[in-house]
Amino acid sequence: MEQKANIEVCLSPLLFSLLKKEAKVVVVIDILRATSTICTALFNGAQYVIPVETTEECLKYKGEGILLAAERNGQIAEGFEHGNSPLEYTPETIKDNVLVLTTTNGTKCLRMAEGADHILVGSFLNLNAVVQKLKELNQDVILFCAGWKDQFNLEDTLFAGAVVDMLKYDFTFDNDAAFAARQLYVNTDEHLMEVVKFSSHYQRLSKHGVTKDIEYCLSTNVMSIVPFLDKDMKIKIS
Amino acid sequence: MEQKANIEVCLSPLLFSLLKKEAKVVVVIDILRATSTICTALFNGAQYVIPVETTEECLKYKGEGILLAAERNGQIAEGFEHGNSPLEYTPETIKDNVLVLTTTNGTKCLRMAEGADHILVGSFLNLNAVVQKLKELNQDVILFCAGWKDQFNLEDTLFAGAVVDMLKYDFTFDNDAAFAARQLYVNTDEHLMEVVKFSSHYQRLSKHGVTKDIEYCLSTNVMSIVPFLDKDMKIKIS
Numbered sequence A, B: 001m002e003q004k005a006n007i008e009v010c011l012s013p014l015l016f017s018l019l020k021k022e023a024k025v026v027v028v029i030d031i032l033r034a035t036s037t038i039c040t041a042l043f044n045g046a047q048y049v050i051p052v053e054t055t056e057e058c059l060k061y062k063g064e065g066i067l068l069a070a071e072r073n074g075q076i077a078e079g080f081e082h083g084n085s086p087l088e089y090t091p092e093t094i095k096d097n098v099l100v101l102t103t104t105n106g107t108k109c110l111r112m113a114e115g116a117d118h119i120l121v122g123s124f125l126n127l128n129a130v131v132q133k134l135k136e137l138n139q140d141v142i143l144f145c146a147g148w149k150d151q152f153n154l155e156d157t158l159f160a161g162a163v164v165d166m167l168k169y170d171f172t173f174d175n176d177a178a179f180a181a182r183q184l185y186v187n188t189d190e191h192l193m194e195v196v197k198f199s200s201h202y203q204r205l206s207k208h209g210v211t212k213d214i215e216y217c218l219s220t221n222v223m224s225i226v227p228f229l230d231k232d233m234k235i236k237i238s
Helices: A013-018 A034-043 A055-059 A106-112 A124-137 A154-166 A176-188 A192-196 A200-207 A211-217 B013-018 B034-043 B055-059 B106-112 B124-137 B154-166 B176-188 B192-196 B200-207 B211-217
Strands: A007-010 A025-029 A048-051 A066-072 A098-102 A118-122 A141-145 B007-010 B025-029 B048-051 B066-072 B098-102 B118-122 B141-145
Touching (some): A034 A048, A048 A106, A055 A066, A154 A176, A154 A192, A154 A200, B007 B154, B013 B106, B025 B106, B025 B124, B034 B124, B048 B106, B055 B098, B124 B154, B141 B154, B154 B176, B154 B192, B200 B211
Parallel strands (some): A066 A098, B007 B141, B066 B098
16 A cells, blocks of 8 residues: 655644654645735736745835735735735736735745745635645645744634645544644534634734635635745745 | 633643733643643642653652652653553552652643743643632633643643633633634544544554553543642642
8 A cells, every 4th residue: 555645734833843844845824814815916917926024125126017015913014005915916916017025924934934845825715726736746745824923823724624624535644733623624614704703813804904805815716826935935826 | 891811722832932921820731641640649649749841850859758750752761660650640659758750741831831820730630620720710821731742732732622611601712722722622522532542642652552541531520629839849739
């Protein structure tokens, strides 16, 4: 019998160093909203996305055809015109342009994953496409939940659980975090929006009037792209 | 309306520093097996338990009426006669004696909790008693899961979820980890042993032939004591 590849789930950036990323596929997950935004920008025609850690680093990229976007604490950072709302990045805004993005959680995780064989960008928007890609690659996987300021969060864990559930026959998942994430997802079932309404990040974001963003970020399989981070630290779809 | 006290759940020692422990009650949870062992030793008549971090520190306590116990990687540490099995600490062995204990996960967390208003020892064995004590104290609570080598684990999280579920009308719990722990517990319901059999620590311990320990550690409400860590770093029941 052929040995199956394994899935691990990392519930917080603080726990990522406990896992070996080498020779693995890392899927970075920041449902509200960085990875949903990156998927949307690329789906709507962005050339590529550059994830950066600081607003200073972001500003260095100033130039024609480049959109500088920064989010801190759920809002557009001071001095920036663009933030972390996926709904900002319509084809009219982003087509053929480059997006340079820094966010509170997700972009940091993309940089932390450096050294893995493949670094993919996961969101409910491209759930099926990510699952298919993981089957094709057939390598050990880390589902890396960005969380909120290093804390566990519900929406990223639910996405990780969805992936584990969809790959349960093709991969092993012998770690407690993967088991728990899958249980949470399976018991949530069709009520994703209702459960996420309990989450602390929903409470935080809804104060900023972005419930439309959240509804959008929880819509499933609206695009079949799988963004990946290349060696030049650019996120592309091909 | 009176403001309710709040419950937070900490899923790994690496996440503990994200929370403020001051003016709170911290319940340390290491179901397999440190906190179950501490409860059992005190229930069976130990004078007190001293949790220490290293085997060297443990050996310093050598003396009459003092049992030195050390566990590493699920087994009795080299050079020690006693380990981390609750079933070792029968009244015949432990009554009126002092237990000095170092384990892979749980004893470290007891020391990390220093500075909290109250530090309690929780296990399924004394679940109801812990819940009653938290109601009496009516202060903000951190349910501190010891995990396994800083990783998330299932059995500690399930216990935290049980406490959250039992206190859901008396406390608020507005953090995602508490919500998730409770969901996991509620969906597990009567099948605790079956679910814990999936856990990585069960797999690890069962290789060492301690399935009897595990069954014992998952038995609920067999004692009504609430061990606490006092200012002299001794764990007592009164």
